Amino acid sequence: MSVEILGTYAVTLFLLIGSGFAAVGVLGLLKFNDSMTRLHAPTKVGTVGIGALLLASVGHSFLIGGSSMHELLIMAFLFVTAPISANFIAKVNIHSRSCETPPAPLQDSTWSTLNVPEEEREVEEKPS
Amino acid sequence: MTRARNWLLPHPFLTLLLAVVWMLLQNEVSAGMVVFGVILGIIIPKITAIWWPDTPKGFRLGKMITYSFIVLWDILVANIQVAWIVLSVPNSKLRPAWIVVPLELRQPEAITMLAGTITLTPGTVSADLSSAGHSLLVHVLHTDDPDAIRDEIKSRYERRLMEIFQ
Numbered sequence: 680m681s682v683e684i685l686g687t688y689a690v691t692l693f694l695l696i697g698s699g700f701a702a703v704g705v706l707g708l709l710k711f712n713d714s715m716t717r718l719h720a721p722t723k724v725g726t727v728g729i730g731a732l733l734l735a736s737v738g739h740s741f742l743i744g745g746s747s748m749h750e751l752l753i754m755a756f757l758f759v760t761a762p763i764s765a766n767f768i769a770k771v772n773i774h775s776r777s778c779e780t781p782p783a784p785l786q787d788s789t790w791s792t793l794n795v796p797e798e799e800r801e802v803e804e805k806p807s
Numbered sequence: 808m809t810r811a812r813n814w815l816l817p818h819p820f821l822t823l824l825l826a827v828v829w830m831l832l833q834n835e836v837s838a839g840m841v842v843f844g845v846i847l848g849i850i851i852p853k854i855t856a857i858w859w860p861d862t863p864k865g866f867r868l869g870k871m872i873t874y875s876f877i878v879l880w881d882i883l884v885a886n887i888q889v890a891w892i893v894l895s896v897p898n899s900k901l902r903p904a905w906i907v908v909p910l911e912l913r914q915p916e917a918i919t920m921l922a923g924t925i926t927l928t929p930g931t932v933s934a935d936l937s938s939a940g941h942s943l944l945v946h947v948l949h950t951d952d953p954d955a956i957r958d959e960i961k962s963r964y965e966r967r968l969m970e971i972f973q
Contacts, residue, residue: 700886707893716903718932719948720893726927727886752831762926762933769934769946781905781944784937790944792935 686742690735697731700724714772715779722765730754815849818859820866822848870971877967881928889930892949904953906931906945908960917972918943924964931956 707720733750740747770792773781784790816822826844833840852859892901912918922933922943930948937944950956 700890703890703893707889710893710898711901712898713903715932715934715946716901716948718946719889719930722926722932723882723886723889723928723930724893726882746834748831748834752828755828758927759923762923765926765932766922766934769932773935779905781934782907784942784944785907785909789938790935791938791940 683742686738690738690742693731693735693738697728697733697735700728700731704728715769718765718768718772722761726757726761729757816852818852820868821852821859824848825851867971870967874967874971877963878924878928885928885930889948892930896949901949902951904947904950905934906947906953906957906960908943908945908957908965910941910943910965912965912968912972913940914972915940917968921960921964921968925960928964931960 701724704721704724707724708717711717711720733754737747737750773790773792781790822845825848826841829844829847830836830840910918910921912921918936918940922936925931925933925943925945930950932946932948933943934946935944936942945956945960947953947956
């Protein structure tokens with residue numbers, strides 16, 4: 680077996696793993712019924728799914744002769760930005776009261792998201 | 808001498824990082840690219856200095872590298888765990904919970920890294936920081952024992968970050 684064939688198999692394997700994880704992420708997003716639990720599926724499963732797809736891309740570019748390192752950068756930026764978007768969605772959930780109210784912090788008075796004077800809050804509270 | 812160095816390189820690791828990112832963007836390693844990367848690495852921290860008011864006092868690169876590998880491994884394990892929960896646990900049996908993690912870390916950079924790590928690892932998403940930054944609000948996807956997860960975050964990640972940023 681030559682290197683090309685082995686490489687092609689490796690690329691295929693990574694493509695399958697990546698798309699499998701991405702599919703599970705989407706399934707989780709559809710399946711869970713609460714906005715906070717929905718947040719978990721895409722933030723985590725998405726990173727490895729895309730990571731595996733990018734590895735496949737690196738492998739393929741080495742196979743056809745050119746080497747490409749852009750994928751490493753994409754992965755680094757993804758790892759840096761995924762927590763931030765998750766954090767913002769979580770904050771919106773806390774604000775709009777679409778999840779259980781979080782417990783009070785141990786030492787300080789409140790969570791920084793909720794630390795706004797009542798009259799400046801722009802998100803309307805849902806009637807319960 | 809140290810003053811000149813502090814003026815030119817207020818954030819040496821940021822300079823290094825920017826140079827490496829530039830070379831990765833260009834997709835080639837040559838003398839010209841190294842020089843241009845270093846120039847960018849010196850100019851960009853200068854221009855954005857207003858958003859970097861104080862440098863972290865100590866920063867241990869070696870421990871940081873070990874930490875990155877631990878986190879990468881945990882991300883891999885976390886993904887398989889979460890994928891398993893998505894596929895096997897029915898919604899009615901899912902037990903999500905809020906956890907309050909008291910923080911011993913004080914530097915903003917270190918807390919940011921801890922929050923990012925928590926979001927990327929086993930079934931947890933960091934949601935908020937308390938108003939004076941003394942505790943972190945974490946949401947867990949599925950757990951029977953929230954205290955165990957809090958202790959794991961403290962012993963596995965926070966202790967290591969305390970050693971990195973001293």
